[in-house]
Amino acid sequence: MSTLIEYPIAPELEVSEWINTAEPLSLLKMKGSVVVIHAFQMLCPGCVSHGIPQTKMIASTFSENEVNVIGLHTVFEHHAVMTADALKAFIHEYRITFPIAIDKPSPTASTPRTMQRYNMKGTPTLILIDKQGRVRLNHFGRLGDMHVGKMISDLVSETVPSSEINTGQQDKHRLDKAESNCNDIGCHT
Amino acid sequence: MSTLIEYPIAPELEVSEWINTAEPLSLLKMKGSVVVIHAFQMLCPGCVSHGIPQTKMIASTFSENEVNVIGLHTVFEHHAVMTADALKAFIHEYRITFPIAIDKPSPTASTPRTMQRYNMKGTPTLILIDKQGRVRLNHFGRLGDMHVGKMISDLVSETVPSSEINTGQQDKHRLDKAESNCNDIGCHT
Amino acid sequence: MSTLIEYPIAPELEVSEWINTAEPLSLLKMKGSVVVIHAFQMLCPGCVSHGIPQTKMIASTFSENEVNVIGLHTVFEHHAVMTADALKAFIHEYRITFPIAIDKPSPTASTPRTMQRYNMKGTPTLILIDKQGRVRLNHFGRLGDMHVGKMISDLVSETVPSSEINTGQQDKHRLDKAESNCNDIGCHT
Amino acid sequence: MSTLIEYPIAPELEVSEWINTAEPLSLLKMKGSVVVIHAFQMLCPGCVSHGIPQTKMIASTFSENEVNVIGLHTVFEHHAVMTADALKAFIHEYRITFPIAIDKPSPTASTPRTMQRYNMKGTPTLILIDKQGRVRLNHFGRLGDMHVGKMISDLVSETVPSSEINTGQQDKHRLDKAESNCNDIGCHT
Numbered sequence: 001m002s003t004l005i006e007y008p009i010a011p012e013l014e015v016s017e018w019i020n021t022a023e024p025l026s027l028l029k030m031k032g033s034v035v036v037i038h039a040f041q042m043l044c045p046g047c048v049s050h051g052i053p054q055t056k057m058i059a060s061t062f063s064e065n066e067v068n069v070i071g072l073h074t075v076f077e078h079h080a081v082m083t084a085d086a087l088k089a090f091i092h093e094y095r096i097t098f099p100i101a102i103d104k105p106s107p108t109a110s111t112p113r114t115m116q117r118y119n120m121k122g123t124p125t126l127i128l129i130d131k132q133g134r135v136r137l138n139h140f141g142r143l144g145d146m147h148v149g150k151m152i153s154d155l156v157s158e159t160v161p162s163s164e165i166n167t168g169q170q171d172k173h174r175l176d177k178a179e180s181n182c183n184d185i186g187c188h189t
Numbered sequence: 190m191s192t193l194i195e196y197p198i199a200p201e202l203e204v205s206e207w208i209n210t211a212e213p214l215s216l217l218k219m220k221g222s223v224v225v226i227h228a229f230q231m232l233c234p235g236c237v238s239h240g241i242p243q244t245k246m247i248a249s250t251f252s253e254n255e256v257n258v259i260g261l262h263t264v265f266e267h268h269a270v271m272t273a274d275a276l277k278a279f280i281h282e283y284r285i286t287f288p289i290a291i292d293k294p295s296p297t298a299s300t301p302r303t304m305q306r307y308n309m310k311g312t313p314t315l316i317l318i319d320k321q322g323r324v325r326l327n328h329f330g331r332l333g334d335m336h337v338g339k340m341i342s343d344l345v346s347e348t349v350p351s352s353e354i355n356t357g358q359q360d361k362h363r364l365d366k367a368e369s370n371c372n373d374i375g376c377h378t
Numbered sequence: 379m380s381t382l383i384e385y386p387i388a389p390e391l392e393v394s395e396w397i398n399t400a401e402p403l404s405l406l407k408m409k410g411s412v413v414v415i416h417a418f419q420m421l422c423p424g425c426v427s428h429g430i431p432q433t434k435m436i437a438s439t440f441s442e443n444e445v446n447v448i449g450l451h452t453v454f455e456h457h458a459v460m461t462a463d464a465l466k467a468f469i470h471e472y473r474i475t476f477p478i479a480i481d482k483p484s485p486t487a488s489t490p491r492t493m494q495r496y497n498m499k500g501t502p503t504l505i506l507i508d509k510q511g512r513v514r515l516n517h518f519g520r521l522g523d524m525h526v527g528k529m530i531s532d533l534v535s536e537t538v539p540s541s542e543i544n545t546g547q548q549d550k551h552r553l554d555k556a557e558s559n560c561n562d563i564g565c566h567t
Numbered sequence: 568m569s570t571l572i573e574y575p576i577a578p579e580l581e582v583s584e585w586i587n588t589a590e591p592l593s594l595l596k597m598k599g600s601v602v603v604i605h606a607f608q609m610l611c612p613g614c615v616s617h618g619i620p621q622t623k624m625i626a627s628t629f630s631e632n633e634v635n636v637i638g639l640h641t642v643f644e645h646h647a648v649m650t651a652d653a654l655k656a657f658i659h660e661y662r663i664t665f666p667i668a669i670d671k672p673s674p675t676a677s678t679p680r681t682m683q684r685y686n687m688k689g690t691p692t693l694i695l696i697d698k699q700g701r702v703r704l705n706h707f708g709r710l711g712d713m714h715v716g717k718m719i720s721d722l723v724s725e726t727v728p729s730s731e732i733n734t735g736q737q738d739k740h741r742l743d744k745a746e747s748n749c750n751d752i753g754c755h756t
Binding site for chain 3: 610611612615616645647648649650652653656657659660661
């Protein structure tokens, strides 16, 4: 018998507001596509100099049909000044056109909820989710453009078994697992 | 008879708040030293990627005895989010240690008062003031590090005629001229 | 009936000397793998600043099992000084470890023979060859790392139809076609 | 009595061939001007990526009246391939327009003669010589553009005491000292 690596199901995003998209997005709806999440803070120097330009490059290199690119504003410090309005000014000035989600603040912790769910270590963090909705990369820090291009392309090229096709039941299961998985990766406050 | 180039007297800064300095600074007090002013906005991409790092380099290349380096936060857009508190978070995250002045908002215009006085075209703007308090450079946009290093060093090397030595009378005259000069460069609203 | 894009069969390399490899390589032997060819000249500034570092990055990002990386020294000017010995010193100083082929000089033209066969416009040129031995990219100039990473990964992910499996007969046919194709792309001198 | 720092007199260059200049140059003739010497090898990666571009920037930032910029090709390895002809092709491809001196090979050592005289540690080395013909910087490795711009400008701004004005006698003395100094810095082979 073969041994399979089991990748964790990606917890759903918890979002207080969406920018640059007519409708709220969800991992559930994007199942079947590769999803790239760049978690950043607008006052994080490494995000501004490296992460944001790289994410823009991802959005221009891959077609929207094959890769969904999302910026996730995970504010865990300076909450009073990294507001939604400040973020919108930042998005305008840095000419960011891909969808941006504002991670929902936690009532009990400085770290917001999606950041907790994914057990992110800080910003910038790059998360890659495959067509089956599984987390294939959760990386804090910088990665080179070629390596990122290769990893995303590899996920795009994967074929999804028919048994993994998106269904309501499947999705419900996934969300349940997402909630429960969250304890497994130690993210609840 | 020789023809002399006459450089404009540098108008005094109008500042609503100082950061990274125990006492407010003034061009008057700094007369006799070279002054470098980097006018920026915390959400201006060119300032963040080029201007701020270059100004940090100026501050580390020249000694405080010979060059006074000042950052001037000249907010002319997104006023509601580029607040003093937001700027302080920015200064903290970008590890800026030289004094920062917040340009005093104008009651009647989006452009703040010092920015008006100097007739700046936008951000980033680099202003160099010689030991006699005269504006020797007022440049909007980017300049290479070597060129900037040369220009500042040239000003540091200038010897000031004894007739230009700083005195109360002289300074009063200068401030008066600064006020009046302001009309000459079209900055009053 | 579907319309298929037909990619040209990659002409075999014509090489006067191999460096960094125990045995001469050939496209024939590498069929079934993706092949990346970086055509350069050691005195070409764009090759040295961009092409060589990018090719080193390709060699470190992709495994040898899936991608064969080859540098091709295509000297078409300054022949007297870009000798094999000079190239070896260059390879040593720039710490290049992937195989390097010296393109065979033409007896009648300044452009060497493989460069002619591929109708290259100059250096740097990036050539990507798929598992079936077909030219999928022949690009003169610079391309971003992410785009290159994506393109190579896409080729690695392609599955080869069983009818295209490498056989002696197949290979012979390919070489014949390569020879004849060469006229089609106007490369014979 | 004051204590003076004594800077070593710059040894004269020993040159087998000049490129990009109608007449041979000498430190003797350039006395009264600042001289910048960038010692490099055409196959030295740090020279090509950093030293040569910085030296071109020096040549474009400072006027020829105030600063003499010289490239010195100090070949101490791969002698057989870093020939005068190879260097000329390099100079052509990298569009270098300032004068280049080829350091005279030593009959007994791999290190050429001027490199020995200046006791250089390797390439790239930046040497700054003041208007009085004294070595003010002899630096192996990389320095930032702003720092280099400041240092050169500082030397340009220095006024030369009238007792140091260039005369035949003075120059003769200097050359004698240069010859004798050379033992002091351990450069004779």
